[in-house]
Amino acid sequence: MNYKEFKQSLQKYLVFSVEQHSDDAIALQSKLAEKLDSLYLDYESAPLSDALILRTCNRIIETLTTENRKEPSQLFILLLSQGNPMTLVIVLLKIVLICNASRSHLEAQIATLIRHYEQLSEQDCGWVINFLEIFNVTFAIHAENVQYNLVKMQRQEASPQAKLNLDHYRIFSQMKPIIRPKSEPESSS
Known part of the structure; x- marks a missing residue:
């Protein structure tokens, strides 16, 4: 995949489900189309690299938060003024899931917004x-190495019309397993 194809796919992915x-x-x-279409034009035919992914994700984070590191971006104000902060939070989460290294840049941008x-x-x-409350909860649940499980504690046979009793459920957290690639066996020469 070259960089231009990545930008096109990224745009589709970020707006999917909105x-x-x-x-x-x-x-x-x-x-997003305006920003991505004009981003790093000299690299469009270049093979995709981790550095390009990081730089691109950081630029998109800036477009969504604060482009001048002083005040909120137009898109930030527009999305939040519509009364649906979840849209913005989900797009930011998607970016971090694509490139976890962008998380520190996102946190710096959020800090700038807080100062503003x-x-x-x-x-x-x-x-x-x-927005900040939804952002913090969402990132605590989805972007950390913690898995949350809802477990029913009491077994009761209930009719399908019975009211759900949430007192019978507990949330348990555990560290997500770290999956590492298997290392190649060393060859002895």
């Missing part, structure tokens, strides 16, 4: 606080 005809989706798709909004009252930036 409600396609909503204002959020149209704005997101348009801004810390001057405002809680009432004036409630929508940003809501």
Whole structure:
């Protein structure tokens, strides 16, 4: 896969599962296309590399958060002002799942946003606080090496119409297994 093909696939992946005809989706798709189409044009025919993936993911994170490292990007404001921070959180999560090395850049961008909004009252930036809460919970669950399992503790035969009793369930966390590639046996010469 060359870099141009990666950019096209990345754009499709990032907007996949976003409600396609909503204002959020149209704005997101348009801004991502604009950014990706103009990004690193000299490398479009080059084979995909980890460095290109990292740089691309970092530029997309900036497009979604703060492009000038001082104030929120237009896309950040637009997506959050529509009242659906989950769209932005999911796209950011997808980026980190593609390139885990981008997570530290994302955290730096979020810190910049926090510094920008810390001057405002809680009432004036409630929508940003809501985004940050959803962001923190989502990343704690999905981007860490922790797996959460919902386990039913009591076995009761209930009719299909019976009300679900959540007191009978517990959440257990455990470290996700680290899967490492098998090493090649050393050849003795």
